Amino acid sequence: KTLLTLIIFISLEVAAQVPIHEFNFNGTLQNTKNTISFMGAENYVTDRMGNEKSAQRVTNKALEAVIDNLPQNNKPRTITIWIKMNDLSSANYIWGYGSAFNGQYFGLLQQGIKNSNSDLSLAGWGVSNNIMVNTSLIKDTWYQYSVTFDGSISKIYRNGELLKDSKEISRDTQGNIFRLGEFNTKVGINADFDELKIYDVALSDQEIQALYN
Numbered sequence: 001k002t003l004l005t006l007i008i009f010i011s012l013e014v015a016a017q018v019p020i021h022e023f024n025f026n027g028t029l030q031n032t033k034n035t036i037s038f039m040g041a042e043n044y045v046t047d048r049m050g051n052e053k054s055a056q057r058v059t060n061k062a063l064e065a066v067i068d069n070l071p072q073n074n075k076p077r078t079i080t081i082w083i084k085m086n087d088l089s090s091a092n093y094i095w096g097y098g099s100a101f102n103g104q105y106f107g108l109l110q111q112g113i114k115n116s117n118s119d120l121s122l123a124g125w126g127v128s129n130n131i132m133v134n135t136s137l138i139k140d141t142w143y144q145y146s147v148t149f150d151g152s153i154s155k156i157y158r159n160g161e162l163l164k165d166s167k168e169i170s171r172d173t174q175g176n177i178f179r180l181g182e183f184n185t186k187v188g189i190n191a192d193f194d195e196l197k198i199y200d201v202a203l204s205d206q207e208i209q210a211l212y213n
Contacts, residue, residue: 143159
């Protein structure tokens with residue numbers, strides 16, 4: 001009974017946190033509120049649940065959206081996305097926004113694979129502003145990546161599991177162009193995307209786990 005109560009509590013807590021933007025890529029590049037759209041060539045594919053035309057394939061190109069209310073400076077945030085990488089030989093620039101100046105960028109990228117492992121980086125522009133963790137990686141496998149920042153601590157998750165956190169890095173993110181498949185202006189991606197959610201709060205470990213489940 002206690003466990004059931006805890007599960008219900010966590011579920012209600014997650015439900016209470018509403019993303020400021022959600023893109024499900026179900027036959028459209030617009031967000032679920034139909035207020036903002038990614039720009040770029042559309043290529044709909046089957047999503048992780050087997051639904052046709054319900055995910056977006058991005059190969060050697062980028063999708064960009066102008067989102068004026070992206071969390072700026074050191075404001076709290078959470079970004080979650082499902083991704084299936086179709087080529088692991090080179091880096092996959094998952095998402096990012098901000099400026100190409102010290103501490104003003106905020107983006108996630110998965111480096112090319114070496115001996116079945118790969119470096120996953122939360123980039124802040126400038127080596128001292130980056131968080132990196134080495135992970136196993138399998139081609140053609142769906143993963144949920146989540147990143148949170150609460151104004152002090154940055155965290156990287158995969159499939160609901162905390163991979164790494166750091167409170168040594170300050171953030172001064174500045175920019176309103178959110179990019180998929182691009183590191184600032186450098187394109188590098190061969191992957192399928194699904195269920196992008198952007199929050200202006202830092203979700204807890206339990207909330208990230210609940211989103212994955």
